[in-house]
Amino acid sequence: MSNGYVYSRRLDRAGLQALLGARRGELAYVMQETDADIAFAEITALDQPWSRGRAFGETLEVRWTQEEGERYRVLLLSEAPQSDLAEAGWCVREGLTAVDGVRIYLWGRHYSFLRGGQPEGLPHAWVQASIPRELHYPWPQPDERVYLRAVEYREGGIVRLTRFKGLKGDEGETRGGQR
Numbered sequence: 001m002s003n004g005y006v007y008s009r010r011l012d013r014a015g016l017q018a019l020l021g022a023r024r025g026e027l028a029y030v031m032q033e034t035d036a037d038i039a040f041a042e043i044t045a046l047d048q049p050w051s052r053g054r055a056f057g058e059t060l061e062v063r064w065t066q067e068e069g070e071r072y073r074v075l076l077l078s079e080a081p082q083s084d085l086a087e088a089g090w091c092v093r094e095g096l097t098a099v100d101g102v103r104i105y106l107w108g109r110h111y112s113f114l115r116g117g118q119p120e121g122l123p124h125a126w127v128q129a130s131i132p133r134e135l136h137y138p139w140p141q142p143d144e145r146v147y148l149r150a151v152e153y154r155e156g157g158i159v160r161l162t163r164f165k166g167l168k169g170d171e172g173e174t175r176g177g178q179r
Contacts (some may be wrong), residue, residue, distance in 0.1 A: 004096035004153040006161065007076040007085045016049055016064055016072050023076075028057040028166060029138060042138045056164040077153065077163040096160060102150040104162070110142040137167065145170045 011019065020027070027043045032053035043055055051066040060078035067073055076082060076090075079098045086092055108127050139146050146169050153161040 002079045002098045002100075003094065004098035004151070004161075004163075005078050005081055006093040006096065006153065007078075007082055007090040008093070009074055009085075009090045010067070011064075011072050011074050013049065013070045013072070016074060019074065019076075020049070020055055020062060023055075023060065023062060026057045026059050027055045027062070029164070030055040031164075040137055054164065056166075058165055061163045061165075077161060079151065096153040096155055098163075099152045099154060102152050102162065103168075104148040104150050104164075106137060106146050106148065109144055112142040139167055139169060141169060141171070 024043065029040070030043050030053060031038070031040045032050035033039070034051050039050075043057075049064060049072070052064065054061055054063040056062070059080065060076060060082075063075040063077070064072040076085060082090075137146050146167055149165040149168055151163045151165060152159045153163065
């Protein structure tokens with residue numbers, strides 16, 4: 001267990017893009033969503049931030065939610081103090097206990113593990129009967145199941161936030177901020 005730090009601030013689109021650019025070396029993946037769509041990719045695919053999202057890697061996560069116009073509420077979660085943010089006027093919340101080793105399994109099974117195997121011509125994807133579309137995760141191999149590696153931020157034993165770190169397949173390969 002270690003300390004968890006949560007930094008918060010409201011930024012315009014340019015400020016959010018500057019933050020993501022400055023932390024790019026520490027970020028491996030991005031999940032973005034709108035009311036109608038969701039995308040999960042390696043961070044190299046990040047172009048313009050969507051209305052909600054989270055970019056994450058081994059050491060930190062940046063989350064954003066668009067509030068009004070081009071304004072975003074932004075959180076940065078890390079187990080290491082970010083002195084540059086504190087000096088730049090970000091609000092910081094300390095006193096959280098960071099508990100590593102959390103697994104969050106993603107929806108679906110890879111096509112190749114279904115009865116009959118992966119149909120010819122179908123993409124590298126996972127499927128779930130209750131979701132009417134293929135699920136695409138930035139995972140290079142057809143592991144049956146894939147999960148997010150995560151850290152829980154607790155206060156008084158209660159989970160307050162969960163920070164994503166990377167992906168891992170059931171076969172054991174790990175990918176995250178380690179490039």
